[in-house]
Amino acid sequence: MNIVVFCPSLIGDTVMATPVFRALRRGYPQAKLTAVLRPNVAPVLDGAEWFDETVFFHPHGKLREHRATAVVKRLRSERRDMAVLLPNSFRSAWVAWLSGVKRRVGYDRYARGLLLTDRLPPPRDAAGKLLPCPIVEYYLALLRLIGCPSDGVRLELATTAADEAAADEACRALGVSAEQGIVCLNNGGAFGPAKSWPNASYGILARRLAEELGVSVVVLCGPSEREASRKIAELAGHPRVVSLADQPLSLGLSKAFVRRASLLVTTDSGPRHFAAALGTPVVSLFGPTRIEWTRTNHPHAVHIYHPVPCGPCQRPVCPLGHHDCMTRLAPDRVFEAARRMLAGRRGIVPSLQPGARENSWRPG
Template identity: 55%
Template sequence: MRSIALFLPNWIGDVVMATPAIRAVRAHFRDARLLAVCKPYVADTLAGAPWFDETILFEKKGPPAQRFAAVAGRLRDAGADAAVLFPNSFRAALLARVGGCDTVVGFARYFRDTLLSRRLYPARDRLGRPKPTPVIDDYNRLVEQLGVPDPGYRMELFTTPADELAADGVWARFGLPRYREVVGLNPGGAFGAAKHWPTAAFADLARALVDRRGAGVVVLCGPTEREIAREIAATAGRPGVVALADVPLSLGLTKAVVRRLSLLVTTDSGPRHFAGAFDVPVVSLFGPTHIAWTETHFAKAVHLQKPVPCGPCQQRVCPLGHHRCMTELSAVEVFSAAERLLQTFKDESHQERRHAG
């Protein structure tokens, strides 16, 4: 194929789970022109990656150059003759067709069957309901329709020199080089409040990591989570617990910080997969979501989830108001899981990862 357009997922974590498939397409079609069609923040997630020849930003309410007609024109100009649709939206399939792609691969969902030339179907249980299966497997299945060998499960991300320079500034500002271990805490999640673990529990965990392991603790955050990060660090009440709330934030900085960590403790959100992509041990805290949807088979991961009668409900906000699936998960349990991972991988040196650009 001369030119292949990959319509990338819209969630940061899903983008990371798509990286084995993206890498496999690049390796299999060495002479093809590979195009990324994605939202702007998705492009930031993959900054530094060597796979794409061109990135086409697509944003429904973005500038005119990023809207449907303009993007369709760019696909036609690029001669894209095949498209792989990682998102399941009708709009993505229509855009691929209007953009001149003869081969369009995707899952037959949301009434877009007739727009697809190669259709896949999601797994269902005996009652015909969607069955939780790993998204990473679905992404691999999509690209295999183009004749790509099994991509496997090794996720991969990259940082830029600017990202690393920003992380250097964080390490210097907070005196992190003096710690043998630096653990990251990620309390956020764009999905909704149902995924959040209480800030008091994060603070208890941070104190335990400082007091019992002598670790430095960095609380990560996005632009809308600054107050949560500040509250965790303030409640922890330890000089070794710091928050990124008052530094210039970017996805690139988050990637570079995660890459340097000894361990990440996180809600089920995008940075969880940053850890896997950088081979950093990770404890993931699950509440309302099925673990199976985002299982990546990363060997250095521990998933914690409390069984409750009402879950996993897949709701953004707890419909019953008690949020038990998260509040019943104790800081003691999370610290125990974190300590096991830190002990298991204590002989691994992180120096190369911390300082490689």
């Protein structure tokens, strides 16, 4: 059997799809599994062994071989029995249909139902409005549609030897010692600036972590976040607070640092999901986005938020211009959560309210 999996276009969503990848590999052990995904997201899955082939697809990519016409040609070069479409986009269904895939499985959204052979309606209320559903479970429902069993919602990632070597080299270059523990900080994300916590707040947190708890603090970043990462380390003004901004960056490097960290403090972005998949305790800072959509079922996760009348708005840029949901989230509250997590207290306590553990979080 030859199965194609159209993967999500975002890093965090791809991590949340890993229970699907694992289930397909176990459910069809003799099948050839092909991942169709964006080239910038592909390194997230490096080190895993679910897929036999990877096809890069970016509809607006610089390289022609990554665009729809080339992808269709490549998929048509072999008989493909089934396509599992995790993205909701019309384009993914259209490409699968053009590629001659016999069975096409996905959600009936965005007028693409006629392109699918196996359609699943998304969960809606009586008025027809979409109901919040954890993306992990949303994806797994497609497997139930085709009768493929899963072994649960556990996220899973791996690092490669090259990833770990890059992290070792960065630690040497930056003078980072793991003896007293490493705390990684992550800000921003592809969603938009509304998710970000102020650099000044991160700087205060970083200094307190290094000064009061004696840990090494590493500020992660992607290529577009180098300046913010440098600024956080600069504002912290402590020798044990360093930034990866001037290191050779990669998703593998970020994964390796998250894997070896004692704690990650992050906004609702891709590295938050790395922590869940790699078993690293995490304190997540929520503002405009709703936890109901991105629940990871991580037993060592704490979420903190500042309730505002206008939120969570699910907007990439604050429509009111004040960004209160994040700017009014006090560094002292985040530090206290981090301190307790580092001390081994797995879960939130009353003094951290409003907020709660991941499995009982409610918007304020």
